[in-house]
Amino acid sequence: MTESDKQTEGLVESHTQPSNIVGEIPGQGDLSGLDLSGQDLRGTDLRGKGLQETNFRNADLTGADLRNTDGTSACFDGANLTAALLDNAKLHGASFHGAIMRDSKFKQTDFTLADLREADMSGSEFLYVGFNGANLTGAKLNRTTMVVPRMRTSVLRDVDLTDATLHRPVLRGADLRGAVTDRTSVINADIHKASYDEHHALLLEDSCSVRSPK
Helix, strand or coil: CCHHHHHHHHHHHCCCCCHHHHCCCCCCCECCCCECCCCECCCCECCCCECCCCECCCCECCCCECCCCECCCCECCCCECCCCECCCCECCCCECCCCECCCCEEECCECCCCECCCCECCCCEEECCECCCCECCCCECCCCEEECCECCCCECCCCECCCCEEECCECCCCECCCCECCCCEEECEECCCCECCHHHHHHHHCCEEECCCC
16 A cells, blocks of 8 residues: 555544545545545645545645546635645536635646635646636735636636736636736737726737637
């Protein structure tokens, strides 16, 4: 058994679930539906685990490895995911309301329809991440670098994009009203049918590949 599976089994044994919930084959664990709220999971290796509808509310996942996980509809509200790894994680419909995800790395992560209201993702790096239909109202995205973020119909109201750089963002139908864009750099954006404030026009329209109709 690998060290990562020992960590996971020890984690599960602190709950009422059976100790073999991780599975008999190393790396084939399924933690879906567990209540891990408030747990200290710093640095835990959860790569490839099933986390569907798992409750991580207020858990400490600092430096945790969640690459290639399936966290569909999981709850991370108020959780600390600072410096966590979430490459290729499937987080469709997951909730991160008020979560801390500073200085984290996201590559091809799927946040489709996720609740990211007031999440702090400042200083993080996003490569080909999907935010289609997600709610990022009041989220902190300052000092982030985003390469081809897919944000169709996303709600970005009052989001903080200070000092952020967005390369080829897909913002079709997105709502950016109230967004803070001080020293924000936007390159080759698709803003077809996007909603934004008048003072955003120079930043968005001068950098766009597809313009929003007047």
